[in-house]
Every structure is written in C-alpha cells, then in structure tokens.
Amino acid sequence: MAAQNRLVHPWPRPGPQKRLVRYLSMVLRMLPRTLQDGNPEDFAFFSPYPASNGHFLLLFFENVRVNEQVNAGLALVIGAGGGLGAALVSGLRQPATPGYAAPAVLALGRRTTPALDYTDEATLARAAQWVAEAIDTQEMPLRTLIVASGFLHGAVPGPAGERPAQPERSWSQIDPAWLAHCFAVNAIGPALVVKHFFPLLARTGPCVAGFLSAKVGSIGDNALGGWYGYRASKAALNQIVRTASIELARRNRQAVCVALHPGTVDTALSQPFAKAGLTVRSPAVAAGELLTVLAGLTPAQSGGFFDYRGQPLPW
Ligand SMILES: NC(=O)c1ccc[n+]([C@@H]2O[C@H](COP(=O)([O-])OP(=O)(O)OC[C@H]3O[C@@H](n4cnc5c(N)ncnc54)[C@H](OP(=O)(O)O)[C@@H]3O)[C@@H](O)[C@H]2O)c1
Numbered sequence: 576m577a578a579q580n581r582l583v584h585p586w587p588r589p590g591p592q593k594r595l596v597r598y599l600s601m602v603l604r605m606l607p608r609t610l611q612d613g614n615p616e617d618f619a620f621f622s623p624y625p626a627s628n629g630h631f632l633l634l635f636f637e638n639v640r641v642n643e644q645v646n647a648g649l650a651l652v653i654g655a656g657g658g659l660g661a662a663l664v665s666g667l668r669q670p671a672t673p674g675y676a677a678p679a680v681l682a683l684g685r686r687t688t689p690a691l692d693y694t695d696e697a698t699l700a701r702a703a704q705w706v707a708e709a710i711d712t713q714e715m716p717l718r719t720l721i722v723a724s725g726f727l728h729g730a731v732p733g734p735a736g737e738r739p740a741q742p743e744r745s746w747s748q749i750d751p752a753w754l755a756h757c758f759a760v761n762a763i764g765p766a767l768v769v770k771h772f773f774p775l776l777a778r779t780g781p782c783v784a785g786f787l788s789a790k791v792g793s794i795g796d797n798a799l800g801g802w803y804g805y806r807a808s809k810a811a812l813n814q815i816v817r818t819a820s821i822e823l824a825r826r827n828r829q830a831v832c833v834a835l836h837p838g839t840v841d842t843a844l845s846q847p848f849a850k851a852g853l854t855v856r857s858p859a860v861a862a863g864e865l866l867t868v869l870a871g872l873t874p875a876q877s878g879g880f881f882d883y884r885g886q887p888l889p890w
Contacts, residue, residue: 648718658842693764795889
C-alpha cells in the first residue's frame with residue numbers, strides 16, 4: 576500500500592550540478608525583469624538574507640540607478656482642462672522651477688482623447704491603458720501624477736431638477752443629488768484614479784502623486800461651517816490619499832503621495848466666491864508654487880496634507 580502512495584517521478588531527478596545550472600539560468604532570466612520592476616519581494620528570491628525581504632539587494636541596485644532616474648520620467652495631469660490643471664501641464668512642460676521638469680507630460684480630462692470622466696469608470700480603465708502604452712513606447716517610467724480635478728458649484732441633475740447650483744449655506748439646503756455629485760467628483764473619482772493609475776507608477780526611484788484638495792476639507796480647521804458637500808467630499812479625499820500613501824509605500828519606498836491645498840486661485844471654480852481683500856493668485860503662479868512643494872517633499876512626508884507654501888495642514 577505504501578508503495579502505491581509513493582511519488583513517482585516520470586523522469587530521473589537531476590543531480591546537484593544540473594540543479595545549480597538550472598537555478599543560475601533562472602536567476603539570469605529573471606534578473607533584468609526584476610531590475611526593471613524593482614519590487615523588493617522579487618528580490619527576496621535572490622537575497623542571501625531572507626529576513627531582509629529583498630531590500631538589501633534592491634538598495635544596492637537603486638543606488639546605482641537613482642542618479643540617472645531623477646526627473647527622467649513621464650508626468651500625468653488628470654483634470655488637465657481646468658484652470659489649475661492646464662497651468663500645471665504648462666508648468667511641467669516649461670518649468671519656472673529648476674529641477675522639476677518632466678521629459679513628457681500626459682494630459683487627461685473630459686475633453687481629451689482618450690477622455691476621462693469620473694462618472695464612467697470604463698473611461699478611467701481606457702485612459703490607464705493609454706498611459707501604459709505611453710510608458711512602453713516612450714520607455715520612461717511614470718514618476719509624477721497630479722490630480723487637479725474638482726467640483727464646487729454648477730448645476731447637478733437630480734429628481735428635483737437642476738438645483739442647487741451653489742454650495743449649501745445652511746443645512747436646509749442639503750440635497751442628496753448635490754452631495755452625491757460632490758462625492759463622485761471630489762472623492763470617488765480620485766479613488767478610481769488610485770485604482771487604475773497607481774499600478775502604473777514607477778516601482779523604484781523618485782515618484783510623486785499629488786491630489787488637489789482644499790483647506791476647507793480640513794475638519795480641524797473648520798470654524799465657518801457651510802459647504803457641506805464640498806467640505807465632506809474633500810475630507811473623504813484626504814482620507815483616500817492618506818490610505819493610498821500607505822499602500823504605495825509598500826511598492827516604492829521613495830514614493831510621495833500627498834493632498835495639496837492650492838490657496839485661492841483665479842479659476843472658474845473660485846470666481847463666484849471672489850471677495851475684495853482676498854489674496855487671489857493666478858493659475859500659473861499657483862501651479863509653480865505647487866510644483867515647488869511637490870519637488871521638495873520627502874518620502875517621510877508622504878501621506879500628509881500641505882498648502883501651496885509647503886506648510887502642513889490639520890486633517
Ligand atoms: N481655485 C481655487 O481657488 C481652489 C481653492 C482650493 C482648492 N481648489 C481645488 O483645486 C482643484 C482644481 O480646481 P480649479 O480651480 O482648477 O477648478 P476648475 O477650473 O473648475 O477645474 C476643475 C477640473 O475638474 C474636472 N472635472 C469636473 N468634473 C469632472 C468629472 N466628472 N470627471 C473628470 N473631471 C472632472 C474639470 O474637467 P473639465 O476640464 O473636463 O471640465 C476640470 O478639469 C480642485 O480640486 C479644487 O477643489 C481650488
């Protein structure tokens with residue numbers, strides 16, 4: 576009976592020398608791909624110290640490659656048709672700030688080809704496929720991702736018609752369709768960006784993801800009230816950014832993922848609320864400031880919420 580259960584090899588087991596040759600040829604075949612991907616877990620296979628989880632070897636190869644990688648990557652701006660989005664695309668193409676140039680800048684929005692609309696997840700999947708093809712054809716990693724989309728005012732279709740078009744001033748104006756649209760554009764859309772585009776970010780070397788949030792999304796800073804949908808959806812965005820930063824750090828220890836407050840900027844979003852005495856900056860100035868902040872952040876600051884001067888903000 577015992578003989579029946581014995582594992583029978585259909586071919587003779589290779590001797591130790593053959594096994595060593597097979598192991599070495601497998602290492603040689605896998606090494607180029609692993610170097611390209613740079614996932615520490617892949618390196619664990621090669622590491623003489625299993626407890627190091629591969630980071631030991633990855634660190635060695637990263638130090639060899641990192642200098643040539645700084646700035647040598649694609650940048651992607653989502654929400655590129657907006658006031659700040661368009662200025663960020665220009666700022667990345669012709670940087671006022673030395674050291675924050677991107678060799679190629681990809682721009683996505685509702686009016687680009689391919690189009691990207693948060694209310695239709697399939698458009699994000701198609702746009703991500705287009706970015707993946709650009710990474711392949713341009714042979715450059717994706718090192719910068721900026722999400723510059725957002726919604727504060729405008730008509731929202733709902734069962735009670737297109738009302739309200741302006742953010743709530745009182746609880747009496749709370750409207751489910753309005754709240755749903757605020758969350759769809761300000762929180763769920765950026766979460767879908769994480770789902771579809773974060774897997775495309777560089778796995779080694781510098782890499783930065785910045786999401787335009789708003790100081791009014793800070794719970795700790797809320798002394799005025801009002802704007803229920805905008806405030807709550809930006810607070811939700813901040814939580815999504817923080818959560819994604821933790822997962823991203825497991826993929827790339829040098830990655831930075833932050834929420835950013837651009838300050839008051841002269842765009843269609845802020846125009847109805849422009850008040851005398853308020854410091855309003857041009858989109859070009861604000862974009863330059865935001866890019867300077869992004870360039871100066873370190874991985875230790877990933878997961879944070881910063882304003883356009885680089886000052887941390889309360890959640
Ligand atoms: N301007 C300010 O003073 C200020 C202050 C604080 C925070 N912010 C934040 O900064 C960011 C940029 O604002 P902005 O001033 O540049 O506003 P904006 O000019 O109104 O731009 C808004 C952007 O959001 C995109 N968008 C709207 N609905 C979308 C949807 N369903 N799917 C995909 N994209 C959508 C728009 O796309 P289309 O181009 O296709 O219309 C546009 O690119 C926003 O997150 C905003 O909350 C701005």
